[in-house]
Amino acid sequence: MRDQTARDSRRAGILVLDPTDNVGVALTALVAGEEGLAGDCTIRIREDIPVGHKIALVDIAVGGDVLKYGEVIGAATDRILRGDHAHVHNMIGIRAGQAAW
Amino acid sequence: MTSDPALLGFMRPEGRPGCRHHILVLPSVVCSTLVSEQIAKGSDGISFVHQNGCGHIGDDVNQTERAFIGVATNPNIAGTLVVSLGCETIQGSRIAERLEALGASVRLVGLQSSGGSEEAVRDGIGLVGDLINERPEPDRTLVPPKDLVLGVDARVGNPHAVSLIDRAVDAAATVVLATEPGEASGPWALADKIILGDRPDSGLNCVVDSGHGSQHHVGLAAAGAQVIISYPEPGRTPFGFVSCPVISVASGGRLHTAIQGDFDFGPDTPTEDVWDGIASVFSGSATVAERLGSAEFLVPRRRRST
Amino acid sequence: MTPRLMLFERSDGRWGTRNHVLVLPLLAAASRVTTVLAEQNSGVVSVVHDWENIPGDPDADRIRRVLVGTATNPNVGAVLMVGLDESDAWFADQAKETGQRVAFVALADSGGSLGAIDVGSDLLIGIASAAAEDSRVDAPLSGLCLGLECGASDAFSGITANPALGIASDMLTERGGTSFLAEITELIGAERLLAARAISPEVADDIMEVVHRFEQDLASAGVDLRGSQPAPGNIAGGLTTLEEKSLGAAMKGGAGPIVGVLEYGEQPSARGLHIMDTPGHDIESVTGMVTAGANIIGFTTGRGTPTGSPVAPTIKISSNTDVATRLPGLIDFDAGVITDGVETLEAVGRQVFEYLIEVANGRRTAAETLGSREFAFARLDPNWDG
Numbered sequence: 103m104r105d106q107t108a109r110d111s112r113r114a115g116i117l118v119l120d121p122t123d124n125v126g127v128a129l130t131a132l133v134a135g136e137e138g139l140a141g142d143c144t145i146r147i148r149e150d151i152p153v154g155h156k157i158a159l160v161d162i163a164v165g166g167d168v169l170k171y172g173e174v175i176g177a178a179t180d181r182i183l184r185g186d187h188a189h190v191h192n193m194i195g196i197r198a199g200q201a202a203w
Numbered sequence: 204m205t206s207d208p209a210l211l212g213f214m215r216p217e218g219r220p221g222c223r224h225h226i227l228v229l230p231s232v233v234c235s236t237l238v239s240e241q242i243a244k245g246s247d248g249i250s251f252v253h254q255n256g257c258g259h260i261g262d263d264v265n266q267t268e269r270a271f272i273g274v275a276t277n278p279n280i281a282g283t284l285v286v287s288l289g290c291e292t293i294q295g296s297r298i299a300e301r302l303e304a305l306g307a308s309v310r311l312v313g314l315q316s317s318g319g320s321e322e323a324v325r326d327g328i329g330l331v332g333d334l335i336n337e338r339p340e341p342d343r344t345l346v347p348p349k350d351l352v353l354g355v356d357a358r359v360g361n362p363h364a365v366s367l368i369d370r371a372v373d374a375a376a377t378v379v380l381a382t383e384p385g386e387a388s389g390p391w392a393l394a395d396k397i398i399l400g401d402r403p404d405s406g407l408n409c410v411v412d413s414g415h416g417s418q419h420h421v422g423l424a425a426a427g428a429q430v431i432i433s434y435p436e437p438g439r440t441p442f443g444f445v446s447c448p449v450i451s452v453a454s455g456g457r458l459h460t461a462i463q464g465d466f467d468f469g470p471d472t473p474t475e476d477v478w479d480g481i482a483s484v485f486s487g488s489a490t491v492a493e494r495l496g497s498a499e500f501l502v503p504r505r506r507r508s509t
Numbered sequence: 510m511t512p513r514l515m516l517f518e519r520s521d522g523r524w525g526t527r528n529h530v531l532v533l534p535l536l537a538a539a540s541r542v543t544t545v546l547a548e549q550n551s552g553v554v555s556v557v558h559d560w561e562n563i564p565g566d567p568d569a570d571r572i573r574r575v576l577v578g579t580a581t582n583p584n585v586g587a588v589l590m591v592g593l594d595e596s597d598a599w600f601a602d603q604a605k606e607t608g609q610r611v612a613f614v615a616l617a618d619s620g621g622s623l624g625a626i627d628v629g630s631d632l633l634i635g636i637a638s639a640a641a642e643d644s645r646v647d648a649p650l651s652g653l654c655l656g657l658e659c660g661a662s663d664a665f666s667g668i669t670a671n672p673a674l675g676i677a678s679d680m681l682t683e684r685g686g687t688s689f690l691a692e693i694t695e696l697i698g699a700e701r702l703l704a705a706r707a708i709s710p711e712v713a714d715d716i717m718e719v720v721h722r723f724e725q726d727l728a729s730a731g732v733d734l735r736g737s738q739p740a741p742g743n744i745a746g747g748l749t750t751l752e753e754k755s756l757g758a759a760m761k762g763g764a765g766p767i768v769g770v771l772e773y774g775e776q777p778s779a780r781g782l783h784i785m786d787t788p789g790h791d792i793e794s795v796t797g798m799v800t801a802g803a804n805i806i807g808f809t810t811g812r813g814t815p816t817g818s819p820v821a822p823t824i825k826i827s828s829n830t831d832v833a834t835r836l837p838g839l840i841d842f843d844a845g846v847i848t849d850g851v852e853t854l855e856a857v858g859r860q861v862f863e864y865l866i867e868v869a870n871g872r873r874t875a876a877e878t879l880g881s882r883e884f885a886f887a888r889l890d891p892n893w894d895g
Contacts, residue, residue: 117668117848127664127747129848154664154747154811154829171667175698175753188749195750197698197724233792233883234660234816252540252557254885257740258694258790261732290661290742290812315661315742319838320815320879414892416561417537439563440538440593440616458594464621495622497541501559504891506730508790509694509738 116140116157120172125156125188127170132157148185156188168193207374208482210351211343212429213281217306219350221278222429222485224340225249225446226331229275231295232256234288238320242312242327247335248284251445251500256293258508264292269400270502271298273425275307278352279446282308282334284327289315308338343486349405351376353481354428354447356419356435358383359391363452364434366474372407374478379426380409381419399503400425414503417442420449421502430485432477441465442499443492448484451491452477467491512866516648516804519583520608524652526804526869528586529554529820530637532629535576535600536562539591539616542625546589549626550633554819556884562593567890574774575886576600578800581607582820586640589633591625593617612636645871651685651780653869656798656806656821657761658691660791662739663746663811663828667757669854670809670828670844675763676858677807677865678782682765688782689771689798690762693723694738694789698752699759703784708766715770719786726889738789742812761809773887774800791816793887795823805869807861813839816883817876822868825875826861841868841875 115138116126126140132151137144140159151157156170162182167174180192212220228250230239236252243250255267271293275283283302287295299311310330317323353371357364359382368390371378380394387394387409394409399422401410413422416439423431424447431449435441437456443449453459455470463469467490468477484490517525532543532555540557547555556579560572577600580588587610590601594617601613612632619625655678659666678688690696696703700720707713727734739748748754768781774797777783785801787794791814795806799821806823808814813836817823827833830845842864846852852860868874 119668127668152747156664156747156749170753171756173698173702173752173756175756176750189747190744190749193749195698195752197750197752233885234814236883237815237879237881254559254792254883258788258793260727260734261730288661288742288814290740290745290814292740294741314815314839315813315836319813319836321838415563439561440536442538443541458617461594461617462621464623465616466621495541496545497622499537499540499559501537501561504888506732507726507889507891508788508793508887509727509734 116145118159119170122172123169124158124160124162125168125170126159128153128155128157146185148183149187151187158182158184158186158188160184207348208479209486210346210348210482211486212346213341214344215278219278219352219427220346223279223446223448224281225279226334227275227280227283227446228327228331229271229283229285229298230256231271231285231287231293231298232291234291235286235314238314238323238327239286241324242284242286242331245324245328246331248331249445249498251498253500253502255502257291259292260506260509262505266399266505267293267502268298270421270425272301273400274421274446275302276305277424277427277446279429281338284310284312284330284334286323286327287311287313289313308334310334348374348376351485352379352403352426352428353377354379354423354426354431356381356423356431356433358434358436359385359387360389361434365389367432367477368407370474370478377403377405378407379403379423379428381413381422382409383415397426402427416501417499418501418503420444420447421500430481432481441492443490443495443497445498445500448490449492450480450484465491512863514648514650514652514866515645515870516652517583517586517643518646518648523583523802524648524804525583525586526822527584528640528643529584530633530640531555531580531585531588531820532633533576533580533588533590534558535590535592535597536560538593542591542616542622542629545626546629546633549630552637553633554882556819556882558884558886560886565893567893568886568888571773571889572886573600575796575800577603578774578776579796579820580604580611581609582799582802582804584804584820586610586643587636589614589629589636591629610636610639649685650681653681653805653865654687654803655681655865656689656691656795656803658791658795658806658808659695659758659761659810660808660816661810661812661814662743662748662754662757664748665828665845665848666809666811667760668828669847670826671757671760672854673844673847673857673861674761674807674809674826676855677862678761679763679765680859680862681865682781685780687777687780689785689801689803690759690782691785691787691794691798692758692789693720693786694734695755695758696720697724698755703759703762703767706765706767708768712767712769716767716784719770719784746811761807771801773797776801788887790885790887792883792885796884797887805865807865815839815876815879815881817874817879817881819882819884822874823876823881824864824868838879839875
């Protein structure tokens with residue numbers, strides 16, 4: 103991951119931190135309708151996504167795990183489509199909420 | 204019936220008169236306290252250091268916001284500059300919006316949005332200048348005793364405090380009490396209960412759950428008290444407050460005798476003399492704490508930080 | 510290969526990267542006295558805090574630990590403690606036991622605040638001139654104790670600045686130094702990965718325990734942490750959940766072995782990377798690490814923050830070049846060059862390590878230039894029925 107971070111970043115536009123991840127990180131502001139490059143994959147960007155925010159690399163069902171750094175970082179609260187902005191409006195953390203206990 | 208000494212204060216368009224005419228430089232988070240201090244030093248504002256504004260959970264978010272907003276809308280405050288970092292839990296922009304909605308003169312400066320600390324200090328000094336121009340200090344005019352809101356910080360049942368409370372109620376002043384957790388009796392039991400940040404009706408009121416020690420001063424100032432009279436317990440120290448004069452009355456205990464230089468009145472001062480002292484401080488005389496520059500601001504907290 | 514390290518040697522075997530003269534209030538009522546003393550005497554640093562030392566305060570022991578630990582941090586060459594009365598001489602005695610130069614003044618012995626300012630001024634001259642005799646000497650890397658902190662994080666913190674600081678921390682601990690990874694709130698969700706790096710099953714259990722204890726403490730208070738974590742600025746920066754923030758935050762602990770878990774402000778008995786039980790509140794966390802002896806702080810940030818320890822030089826490492834450009838007065842080192850494709854993470858990690866050495870040797874940080882000196886205790890029970 104470390105080497106790839108440096109090498110591919112600018113050109114790719116979308117950083118994938120681990121091969122098992124289903125979201126990537128926008129390295130620049132992504133514009134709806136354009137295409138982004140995540141490693142070797144091209145992804146149609148479905149909505150504007152600010153720099154640093156997450157973009158879905160594949161479709162994620164409601165309740166499905168969201169994976170980043172190769173780890174579960176939360177669950178989808180709404181259907182997330184490939185190319186969608188994944189953030190507080192369609193996903194939630196699992197830990198540290200009362201619901202978790 | 205004894206006659207009441209004259210109170211000279213600053214009439215406010217929005218309500219009760221103030222006894223000081225301060226521009227408050229309010230850091231919304233610990234991270235902006237140094238910049239706030241530097242803005243206050245470089246202008247005619249007042250500020251204070253605190254450890255809050257981020258990492259709060261549960262009630263503490265609401266409680267801290269109510270404390271900030273209550274103190275900033277105290278009649279001693281002519282205008283407020285909110286100093287924000289930008290990413291904090293208690294968002295400076297939200298505090299500024301709510302103050303504006305309450306009719307306060309307010310400005311906002313953010314460290315992250317203005318390019319850093321030095322830039323925020325420069326911008327902030329300019330904004331305090333704007334507030335001073337917008338709300339120049341008026342002449343003091345005669346204030347009827349019914350417009351006095353007197354904050355009383357004393358242990359439940361303290362006889363000197365009880366005597367003073369009676370005197371203030373006789374004069375038709377509004378009195379606000381604060382207590383440590385535990386039983387209430389006398390005026391503390393009779394008083395109407397309010398919570399931190401509420402404005403009292405006329406008569407006798409008590410801010411419940413207002414924390415320990417000098418945390419009470421925040422609750423009293425947020426209730427709109429122009430002047431606070433404080434009777435620290437024998438083992439505790441007097442404290443000033445950033446925006447209200449605090450008149451401290453010593454107990455006869457050993458510690459208070461040893462630090463008597465920090466008190467305004469000795470233990471056996473007659474109530475009528477204390478009452479006259481309140482009028483004098485209201486009308487502009489500086490308290491010991493004001494002369495020292497003592498400006499503590501201790502927000503009552505319910506929970507640990509996260 | 511390793512650059513020369515020049516530190517202040519202390520009689521307790523620890524090393525200082527600075528030689529501060531500290532004026533420390535032992536209770537909130539002394540804060541005004543210490544502030545005036547610091548204003549009147551250049552080269553003196555003071556702090557403000559809100560502890561009233563009211564009988565029955567359940568946090569009293571941990572706050573006393575912070576006051577003594579801060580006063581005896583190896584970066585403090587001498588300390589003037591301002592207390593209430595003779596009972597506060599206890600703090601001075603504790604500090605003296607470590608070999609620290611200590612002066613003490615009580616409000617009750619000097620008629621109150623103005624008297625204490627007069628007496629304190631004279632005492633300060635004495636201890637400051639003694640501390641001025643200290644000088645830097647060649648020091649081993651094991652003399653460095655690095656506190657790892659992140660604040661005002663964004664989505665790049667876990668990709669650039671935190672892993673770069675993690676590499677620097679690994680380089681330090683491989684060479685005999687010590688690091689603290691703190692902010693337990695921001696390890697929730699990363700504890701399994703950290704426990705896998707423990708040097709023993711016992712330490713692994715301790716790591717799981719310290720994280721779960723924190724979660725349970727909040728649960729028993731009926732609090733949903735998701736209201737405050739991630740913080741509004743984190744969310745604006747692209748961090749959605751606490752787990753996500755934690756996985757990024759844990760990166761600043763590098764990849765090396767974890768040798769132990771410490772209580773808030775507890776001094777380590779061994780070298781190497783430790784986890785410390787602090788909240789995510791930046792100031793409370795840094796104060797805890799400095800209490801335990803951290804003599805330098807690596808502080809990553811995505812959105813920029815001016816804060817710094819009054820005692821330990823605090824290096825701000827930005828996660829993105831944009832913030833380093835917009836807030837140059839707050840940032841010491843830009844790790845954003847990693848995603849800009851200019852440098853590799855490994856190269857930036859090595860540069861962070863070299864920068865740590867430079868700051869340890871005396872290079873001023875942005876926070877030192879600003880005069881930052883934030884200080885706060887991590888209380889467990891601020892609302893007791895005393």
